[in-house]
Amino acid sequence: MARVLTSQADDFPRWYQDLVAKAELADNGPVRGTMVIRPAGYAIWERMQAGMDARIKAAGAQNAYFPLFIPESYLRREAQHVEGFAPELAVVTHGGGKELAEPVVVRPTSETVIGEFMAKWVDSYRDLPLLLNQWANVVRWELRPRILLRTTEFLWQEGHTAHVDEADAHDYARRILHEVYEDLMVKLLAMPVLVGRKTARERFAGATSTYTLEGMMRDGKALQMGTSHELGQNFARAFDIAFTGVSGARELAWTTSWGTSTRMLGGLIMCHGDDNGLRVPPALAPVQVDLMVVKDGDGVAATAAKLRDELAQAGVRVALDDRVDTAFGRRAVDAELKGYPVRVEIGPRDLAAGNVVLVRRIPGTKTPIPIADLTRAVTAAMEEDQQALYDSALASRLERTVEVSTVEEAIEASATGWAKVPWSAVGAHGEAQANASGVTVRCL
Amino acid sequence: MARVLTSQADDFPRWYQDLVAKAELADNGPVRGTMVIRPAGYAIWERMQAGMDARIKAAGAQNAYFPLFIPESYLRREAQHVEGFAPELAVVTHGGGKELAEPVVVRPTSETVIGEFMAKWVDSYRDLPLLLNQWANVVRWELRPRILLRTTEFLWQEGHTAHVDEADAHDYARRILHEVYEDLMVKLLAMPVLVGRKTARERFAGATSTYTLEGMMRDGKALQMGTSHELGQNFARAFDIAFTGVSGARELAWTTSWGTSTRMLGGLIMCHGDDNGLRVPPALAPVQVDLMVVKDGDGVAATAAKLRDELAQAGVRVALDDRVDTAFGRRAVDAELKGYPVRVEIGPRDLAAGNVVLVRRIPGTKTPIPIADLTRAVTAAMEEDQQALYDSALASRLERTVEVSTVEEAIEASATGWAKVPWSAVGAHGEAQANASGVTVRCL
Numbered sequence: 001m002a003r004v005l006t007s008q009a010d011d012f013p014r015w016y017q018d019l020v021a022k023a024e025l026a027d028n029g030p031v032r033g034t035m036v037i038r039p040a041g042y043a044i045w046e047r048m049q050a051g052m053d054a055r056i057k058a059a060g061a062q063n064a065y066f067p068l069f070i071p072e073s074y075l076r077r078e079a080q081h082v083e084g085f086a087p088e089l090a091v092v093t094h095g096g097g098k099e100l101a102e103p104v105v106v107r108p109t110s111e112t113v114i115g116e117f118m119a120k121w122v123d124s125y126r127d128l129p130l131l132l133n134q135w136a137n138v139v140r141w142e143l144r145p146r147i148l149l150r151t152t153e154f155l156w157q158e159g160h161t162a163h164v165d166e167a168d169a170h171d172y173a174r175r176i177l178h179e180v181y182e183d184l185m186v187k188l189l190a191m192p193v194l195v196g197r198k199t200a201r202e203r204f205a206g207a208t209s210t211y212t213l214e215g216m217m218r219d220g221k222a223l224q225m226g227t228s229h230e231l232g233q234n235f236a237r238a239f240d241i242a243f244t245g246v247s248g249a250r251e252l253a254w255t256t257s258w259g260t261s262t263r264m265l266g267g268l269i270m271c272h273g274d275d276n277g278l279r280v281p282p283a284l285a286p287v288q289v290d291l292m293v294v295k296d297g298d299g300v301a302a303t304a305a306k307l308r309d310e311l312a313q314a315g316v317r318v319a320l321d322d323r324v325d326t327a328f329g330r331r332a333v334d335a336e337l338k339g340y341p342v343r344v345e346i347g348p349r350d351l352a353a354g355n356v357v358l359v360r361r362i363p364g365t366k367t368p369i370p371i372a373d374l375t376r377a378v379t380a381a382m383e384e385d386q387q388a389l390y391d392s393a394l395a396s397r398l399e400r401t402v403e404v405s406t407v408e409e410a411i412e413a414s415a416t417g418w419a420k421v422p423w424s425a426v427g428a429h430g431e432a433q434a435n436a437s438g439v440t441v442r443c444l
Numbered sequence: 445m446a447r448v449l450t451s452q453a454d455d456f457p458r459w460y461q462d463l464v465a466k467a468e469l470a471d472n473g474p475v476r477g478t479m480v481i482r483p484a485g486y487a488i489w490e491r492m493q494a495g496m497d498a499r500i501k502a503a504g505a506q507n508a509y510f511p512l513f514i515p516e517s518y519l520r521r522e523a524q525h526v527e528g529f530a531p532e533l534a535v536v537t538h539g540g541g542k543e544l545a546e547p548v549v550v551r552p553t554s555e556t557v558i559g560e561f562m563a564k565w566v567d568s569y570r571d572l573p574l575l576l577n578q579w580a581n582v583v584r585w586e587l588r589p590r591i592l593l594r595t596t597e598f599l600w601q602e603g604h605t606a607h608v609d610e611a612d613a614h615d616y617a618r619r620i621l622h623e624v625y626e627d628l629m630v631k632l633l634a635m636p637v638l639v640g641r642k643t644a645r646e647r648f649a650g651a652t653s654t655y656t657l658e659g660m661m662r663d664g665k666a667l668q669m670g671t672s673h674e675l676g677q678n679f680a681r682a683f684d685i686a687f688t689g690v691s692g693a694r695e696l697a698w699t700t701s702w703g704t705s706t707r708m709l710g711g712l713i714m715c716h717g718d719d720n721g722l723r724v725p726p727a728l729a730p731v732q733v734d735l736m737v738v739k740d741g742d743g744v745a746a747t748a749a750k751l752r753d754e755l756a757q758a759g760v761r762v763a764l765d766d767r768v769d770t771a772f773g774r775r776a777v778d779a780e781l782k783g784y785p786v787r788v789e790i791g792p793r794d795l796a797a798g799n800v801v802l803v804r805r806i807p808g809t810k811t812p813i814p815i816a817d818l819t820r821a822v823t824a825a826m827e828e829d830q831q832a833l834y835d836s837a838l839a840s841r842l843e844r845t846v847e848v849s850t851v852e853e854a855i856e857a858s859a860t861g862w863a864k865v866p867w868s869a870v871g872a873h874g875e876a877q878a879n880a881s882g883v884t885v886r887c888l
């Protein structure tokens with residue numbers, strides 16, 4: 001098979017760009033740093049969203065929608081927050097053909113505007129916890145954009161909650177971290193994320209504590225897949241989110257925020273993709289089975305239609321590829337690129353023997369099987385391969401993580417993977433030293 | 445019961461604002477004309493989205509996502525389009541702390557940027573039809589904003605398709621109109637929309653033909669609930685969406701676009717709401733049954749929990765209201781305001797007789813029924829009331845629509861409802877005359 005992608009070993013960033021383009025996942029937008037998410041990429045994102053949304057609702061939060069435009073003055077109310085975001089803001093100065101009296105910023109995140117409304121809606125301890133989530137686009141001007149990973153505009157969910165005390169806020173930030181984010185990444189995305197806390201240096205602007213989920217990509221680097229923040233009373237103070245407590249005294253609430261974005265799609269590609277293309281975990285895949293008519297004739301089309309219905313009936317997400325006037329080789333390469341977990345090849349020769357060919361993208365096997373066994377074989381393959389993808393990502397992560405005892409050793413180890421080093425051997429000084437060598441402390 | 449809303453007869457716009465605020469559906473945002481969609485409103489919108497999304501996919505379109513920011517120059521490529529939207533644009537002039545070389549506009553709609561990408565992706569007639577849809581926020585600066593109806597930022601879906609010829613584009617624009625939009629509005633929203641074509645004067649900026657769905661509100665006025673446009677070859681010419689046809693010749697595609705927005709939520713409120721609050725069609729309602737514990741004791745709580753599980757088991761969306769320390773009257777008023785189709789009141793007295801009370805929001809009835817009958821009674825009530833809501837809206841529309849033969853009569857009739865007048869008696873001149881009296885020709 002002709003190689004269609006740069007190999008990962010040759011040039012990982014180039015491999016990533018090639019794959020995103022050739023699997024038709026996304027494209028650069030006309031304004032620098034923006035992107036178009038194409039149908040093949042968006043369908044995966046939609047399934048991530050659905051899985052996330054169900055888990056968020058199960059954790060008790062309700063969806064709402066807050067405005068894209070935020071008065072500039074709101075951002076200034078929380079000092080660390082404005083300092084963190086000011087360099088990345090997009091500013092609207094004209095609206096409806098006129099210059100605006102006060103410029104508005106395009107939200108980089110919504111703590112401020114949501115804080116303003118929480119203050120209106122919260123009155124008594126009975127109104128707490130207030131658990132909100134929104135699905136939205138946000139804008140952070142990027143100097144070095146990378147498609148799906150670091151883009152000027154991206155799609156995300158952002159949760160914002162207010163609680164009666166620090167303990168409740170703490171518990172909820174961690175509940176989202178584990179029951180929502182970690183659960184989705186492990187079970188749906190088949191990614192063995194490392195879950196922990198960030199250093200003070202790497203914290204969200206305005207947070208007292210930031211939790212992170214870090215995935216290891218196939219080049220040994222870490223990618224932050226999501227974060228959950230305890231915001232202490234910083235935003236409650238800035239926006240006066242106050243309530244009458246059980247005792248009758250007026251108190252400030254404790255807030256949290258937490259987010260995951262289209263960057264997860266970039267992480268999925270770099271965690272599971274190989275030199276032939278994407279590999280989508282079966283549980284996540286919009287198309288789980290690509291039913292490919294190799295060549296027409298001898299009842300092939302009728303059998304294909306029958307098998308499609310049978311698989312769909314069994315709850316399998318199946319797509320029929322009967323473009324027999326396109327060369328089979330080209331379609332097979334395309335199916336590998338797109339990473340459909342299972343391909344079923346149906347051709348006159350195999351059919352005459354009562355067989356179809358089951359091609360599994362994850363282990364890379366190709367086996368003839370009797371037609372009558374198809375649904376059972378597909379279901380079993382998907383279950384096995386979901387687990388196999390997770391196991392192999394975990395094995396690779398463990399293999400590429402070394403335990404070291406000094407910052408110098410950690411910097412050296414980070415050239416090929418992760419280093420686990422006692423925080424007592426690092427400290428703020430060691431962290432600055434590591435940062436100077438392009439190495440970050442990701443997770444405590 | 446104390447009146448909590450201004451009555452519709454007294455002041456319809458005021459009634460609408462009162463209801464949106466008191467049912468906690470939406471709130472004004474800090475930047476003029478923007479809005480916050482609160483959880484109770486967003487939950488209804490989410491169910492409209494789900495119903496719409498399923499129908500759009502069934503019509504063969506795929507979801508994708510295109511950037512929020514569009515280069516100003518794109519809008520200028522289609523002359524009528526820029527003329528139509530220029531007065532409503534929000535313009536970003538600063539990004540990442542610097543003045544931008546070319547200002548970018550916040551999308552008012554995405555024909556232009558999607559046209560640019562269709563041109564890249566379409567090469568041969570085999571690539572057509574190209575059927576895309578996106579769920580997004582758009583911005584149109586509003587001078588006279590009205591919450592949910594006309595807001596500077598709103599949420600919508602916008603479909604964009606490219607076809608080999610005019611007939612195919614025409615058929616698809618009409619297929620969306622009927623199979624997606626009309627079907628959803630009639631079946632899910634219980635709204636008897638009038639479906640037709642707009643006059644040249646009312647057409648979308650850049651369209652050759654605009655189809656519309658008009659709902660009648662309870663003040664007798666029309667509200668546009670959705671539109672579907674044939675764009676001819678206007679955008680294909682501006683963005684060079686060209687393909688090699690069957691004959692081998694290079695041809696321009698024919699495009700369509702179509703959209704529905706959060707305005708549907710405003711339409712739903714004004715079509716079905718009454719002086720006691722919202723009335724949500726049972727098929728749409730996020731909460732179909734509000735299970736209300738009137739007073740605790742004598743096994744009420746246990747029965748309520750059991751009934752909740754039983755209803756949920758039967759596929760009914762049920763919420764339990766056991767806030768017995770809040771006055772029953774206040775909770776009942778709130779349930780009416782929110783428009784839950786069915787309320788089930790459970791109290792010790794009825795329970796002793798083996799009964800609960802079934803309160804139906806749409807007919808306004810209140811009947812004790814045996815506990816064992818609850819699920820069956822609820823299901824039957826919801827089916828009947830979904831139909832009743834539609835029937836009553838239709839009857840009211842018919843009653844308030846008069847057939848007239850001149851523009852003068854039409855203007856007079858429009859004070860209380862709609863007028864049906866032969867287009868031959870109107871024409872472009874008559875339309876201008878009607879517009880001068882604040883009357884628009886909505887639907888041909």
Ligand SMILES: [Zn+2]
Pocket residue numbers: 178182195
């Ligand atoms: Zn955990």
Ligand SMILES: [Zn+2]
Pocket residue numbers: 622626639
């Ligand atoms: Zn129709």
